[in-house]
Amino acid sequence: MLIAFNKPYGVLCQFTDESTGPARPTLATFIDVPGVYPAGRLDLDSEGLLLLTDDGRLQARIADPRYKAPKTYLVQVEGEPDEDALAALRRGVRLKDGMTLPAQVERIEAPDLWPRNPPVRFRKSVPDCWLKLILREGRNRQVRRMTAAVGHPTLRLVRWRIGDWTLEGIAPGEWREVPV
Template sequence: MALIAFNKPYGVLCQFTNESTGPARPTLADHITMPGVYPAGRLDLDSEGLLLLTDDGRLQARIADPRFKAPKTYLVQVEGEPDDAALTALRRGVRLKDGMTLPADARRIDPPALWPRVPPVRFRKSVPDCWLELTLREGRNRQVRRMTAAVGHPTLRLVRWAIGAWTLDGLAPGEWRQVD
């Protein structure tokens, strides 16, 4: 059984082929050389960070399926400075168009020591930003972005740092390693 931790760069598709009719985009095939592994879950094109890949279908389902509630931790740069009410709302669950989210662990953090994003997040002198650490136990489409927007703080940058006990620690964007 193979299990790979990959630091997905911004703008890379979470698949091995680019089947769209639009512009050619980088895919996992541009970074992962081990044959027979597939992503356990997804990250959007404009999200960065930890993606686990495996050749074991059961493990893939266990990691990706929300029924197993594997905690996923994200470092999130948001527009504005969330107050205690916004953080409490995230901690209790937020109403989205597809229903209430499960409660999230949410806290303000100092800006993390991350690699520069290419392209960089647009800087605006008149609008402050802030970093949050959010841990979710479900996996709806674009959930972190929708949750932060619902409490009035749109996401500027999104980096998945951990899935369960697996983390990005020591992996630069585009790098991968085999893990236990």
């Protein structure tokens, strides 16, 4: 079984919240299917496609960077990256944990997405723009660290696609079973 879930902003990528602070929404808030586990992660402050499966081999194939499944992100960044910033992302960026693999990146028009709750802070004096970024590795907070490294911090991050699986037609907080 493979489930495509549109993870809302602020939802933990696990079924239980082990923090001692106020309770936060988890996958259990949305998915009542026994025996499935996330194939990869999305940060609390990221949104979009999360795949869950009950098949350990499939989970590894999706999540393990050795298989290099391309992951497509729609990224709202602060400022307007010039060609040098985009070229740096395309070459790979030096982060504290080493060089990233080259990314495919292009500027795009603002996508027609659902409103984020809470909304991204709007600042009249600071422009923003959207990028489509495709990675073939999955380091911790990698997209955010890469855009910050080229001078354009991420404001909103939505994972749209993993390999052949897409978020198309799945509203935030909803899921559907998809073909393997």
